[in-house]
Amino acid sequence: MKPLFLPPNPVQHFYRGGDRIAALRGITLATDRQPEEWLGSTVPRFGDSAVGLAVTADGTLLRDLVAADPESWVGLSRGSEASDVGILVKLLDARQRLPVHVHPDRAFASDHLNCPYGKTEAWFVLDAEPGSAFYVGWKDDVDPGELDSRRESQDSDWMLAHLNRIEARKGMGILVPSGTPHAIDGGIFVAEVQEPTDYSILLEWSITTSTREESHLDLGFERAMSAVSTSALSDAELTNLVTSAGTSAAEPRVRSVLPEAADPYFRLHQAAGGGGSTTEVEGGFAVILVTDGNGTLAFEGDAVQLNRGDALVVPHAVGPWRVEGTASVLIARPGRGWPATLGSDGVR
Template sequence: MSSVHSEQSGAARAIALPANQPQQFYRGGASIAALRGGEDDREYGPEDWVASTTTRFGHAESGLSRLPDGRWLRDAVRAAPEWWLGREHVAEFGDSTALLVKLLDAGQRLPVHCHPSDAFARQHLGSRFGKTEAWVVVGTSGANPVVYLGFREDVAPEVVAEWVATQDSSAMLGSLNEIPVRPGDTVHVPAGTPHAIGAGVFIVELQQPTDFSITLEWQGFLADTESAFLGLDQRSALETVNRSGFDDAVLSSLIRHTADQDAARVPLLAEDAAPFFRADRLRGAVDLEPSFGVLVVLDGSGKLRSDEGVDLDLHRGSTVVVAHAAGAARLEGDLTVVHCRPPEPGSRR
């Protein structure tokens, strides 16, 4: 039996996935373990790549999610893209899910870094996708949980180059907007935006499906500039940086505060995120339209019922990949869920 036929003849259309935490260069992971209800004493497991078809930069398999039958999710999607993703999605994005979801628990402050745009990625990295991302804050700890987003004022290219060449961490971090956050806050991070995440901030992160980072503040985090700049020279790498200042109007267009919204479905992200990904917070009984998606259960317990009548039990800490073939599914029970989806086909035109 072919893999495509197997997918279409009764394979699970919604699958709970275990933690997938490739080792990183920074500390964290306790909040991920607490969410999932287990104990994990690893020091460098701050990222859980959920339903990932993306590999870590420079790796062949690290970062990929494995299905219960032993296959990589990436290979299952490639074998039956319309089953997993839907015909309209495949017409626009091929067999790419066009989405990477992570749980990210910053056990220490992350370095100042940014990500390339689609155009830069096509020209220099051979990729259709750059790495625009968004953060859904789901937990905080410590006295002052903050994130850093965009320069406060315009910065000349030679100044950025000098900061990077001398690894002036205090100047780089001090030049950014420091933003206090709490659970329910969301931040859209366009490609090119210099940013960092402070210690004690726990997020569900949506990204374009790449692992491209230009690490401006690499000393003390990474071994050398080759790994910091994706193998590019410094001059080329710094072309990715948006050196424009982000004033209050720009910041307000990127940041949302949703903690006090208690509707059954709350759109989480800024309007500018729509061409890249979608995210909603769902509570209680909610209908889901057919779509590839990722569910992260933040609280409660219940079920996901797909239109063929198969139930999947859900509980706090469940992470689930949902195929387009699940059809018009429904969440039932006392649940709080972050529902992540790729962009709607046609939204980038």
């Protein structure tokens, strides 16, 4: 087996954006509401059977390839969930503020959505306009009844005022535990890694093309709100969700660009060639994005050319590989110990 290139896979959404995805991936978007690209996805959008699924260069769904040979793709013999790769990777390019929203944890998803995964996620900043920010977690404990009232009145100012504001910087990594309310300013472009679901509860929908009835996972708000934390994030907890590890120039080595607390859910590393050096990368299923430069991804007996904007999936069976040349790549993998870690929520 060898790594497979992924053709562009833009997704139409309820918010504007996508021009920086188009520039990176060398494509022209059909509308100004294609602010996401799903990379290496074997799961579709919530409520849809096809949107978001990754297709390989010959037109085959990645989901079908993995299901046909999970041993080679992820190193496991699996049953009914043979297409599970343990991770979903996106490019997210917001040209308007994303609404305040929340993703459920694994316990909620298991009880109400018949799924072992929640949606803990993390962002690695590829670009950010000056002054743009993330909003993550409540500053102080919030009364559930007041939150219900502010949600129904769509009081955006109240919600944002009660969330922690984190100014965005290129190269920073932010972990967003399931249950944590959050939003993203327009002007921010991130690579997003997350558990492989599309579960979102919108506390704020009026700034998008979505509606109230599309905002609670078809569960009704009375049930859906039990997935939403109303507790404050302490200063220490907030600090542990942010890392600046990727803000310095990439070097010929592999480094993690997310907080350590992300490791049970997913991992995101940055590797770079350059200076005549070769960077060794461990084997295992991975989704790769070339963010800069060019070079080769070399593995036993073969190699593929890498250019800025390329996206690839690397099967487990490829084994260890190397980055050569000037290419800088992001490497997304399932959580450490996956899938044995399923069934637990350990962040925070």
